[in-house]
Amino acid sequence: MTEIPLEHVLFLSCILFSIGFVGVISRKNTLFMLMSLEVMLNAVGVAFIGAGSAWRQADGQVMFILILTLAAAEVAVGLALFIRMQRRYRSLDIDELNEMRG
Amino acid sequence: MLANFLSVESLFYLAGLVAVIASFKVVTGKNTVHALLYLVVSLLAVAVCFYLMGAPFAAGLEVIVYAGAILVLFVFAVMMFGLTTDETKYAPQSKGLSFWVGPIILAMTLLAELLWVIDNAQLQQQLTANVVSAKQVGMLLYGPYLLAVEIASFLLLAGLLAGYHYAKPESRGTHL
Numbered sequence: 001m002t003e004i005p006l007e008h009v010l011f012l013s014c015i016l017f018s019i020g021f022v023g024v025i026s027r028k029n030t031l032f033m034l035m036s037l038e039v040m041l042n043a044v045g046v047a048f049i050g051a052g053s054a055w056r057q058a059d060g061q062v063m064f065i066l067i068l069t070l071a072a073a074e075v076a077v078g079l080a081l082f083i084r085m086q087r088r089y090r091s092l093d094i095d096e097l098n099e100m101r102g
Numbered sequence: 103m104l105a106n107f108l109s110v111e112s113l114f115y116l117a118g119l120v121a122v123i124a125s126f127k128v129v130t131g132k133n134t135v136h137a138l139l140y141l142v143v144s145l146l147a148v149a150v151c152f153y154l155m156g157a158p159f160a161a162g163l164e165v166i167v168y169a170g171a172i173l174v175l176f177v178f179a180v181m182m183f184g185l186t187t188d189e190t191k192y193a194p195q196s197k198g199l200s201f202w203v204g205p206i207i208l209a210m211t212l213l214a215e216l217l218w219v220i221d222n223a224q225l226q227q228q229l230t231a232n233v234v235s236a237k238q239v240g241m242l243l244y245g246p247y248l249l250a251v252e253i254a255s256f257l258l259l260a261g262l263l264a265g266y267h268y269a270k271p272e273s274r275g276t277h278l
Binding site for chain 1: 110111114115118121122125126128129131134137138141144145148151152154155156157159160163164167168171172175176179180182183232234238239241242243247250254257258260261262264265266267268269
């Protein structure tokens with residue numbers, strides 16, 4: 001029985017994280033930025049589960065559950081803010097927010 | 103020979119490849135709903151990766167919470183935005199069922215992988231040998247990590263309150 005090597009799991013995690021990061025940086029639509037953030041959080045979850053299974057410890061899955069709750073709260077707040085933004089600016093473009101004054 | 107070729111490792115790499123492709127399509131997508139479809143596929147592929155890494159509990163949570171709850175939240179929000187006005191204008195016109203094809207192929211790959219693993223007794227034996235069960239996770243979660251669970255519950259409460267407050271219809275004369 002050959003397990004999946006930890007390096008390959010971390011490699012996959014790095015690739016997914018980079019894809020999400022590039023999405024957050026390069027997209028202008030805030031909804032796509034939120035989706036890319038989800039991809040990034042997911043990549044972190046892959047790293048935690050991989051490490052947990054490499055050492056046969058349950059700590060990785062505990063951390064994954066905490067990440068899951070974080071993602072749920074983040075998506076709820078983010079989407080509510082986007083609904084507010086859509087109502088006020090009639091657009092989801094992040095550049096609409098460049099004239100925010102206190 | 104097929105059994106040698108389709109070991110746990112190569113199945114993991116295949117699922118990882120599906121996840122990478124689907125994530126890439128999410129980031130580069132033009133249409134929001136199509137990107138959401140690919141996001142579901144990406145999360146399901148990651149769930150298959152978790153299952154193959156010996157964490158079936160985390161895989162179930164991924165499917166239920168991420169692909170179930172959070173994505174439904176996304177879909178409802180997209181429906182509220184009414185994106186026919188600004189987003190789909192730039193997307194190519196719908197060509198029948200063609201935008202289904204990509205997510206369907208990726209999801210079918212994942213389904214075939216899962217069926218192959220469930221059907222194959224040798225792979226099952228390998229997978230159950232190094233599984234971290236839900237019981238261990240629960241004992242750890244409500245033992246040493248109890249404070250983290252409480253903090254997570256506060257975080258969810260804060261998310262609930264903030265979601266309610268921000269999505270409320272804006273009354274006259276008040277600002278954010």
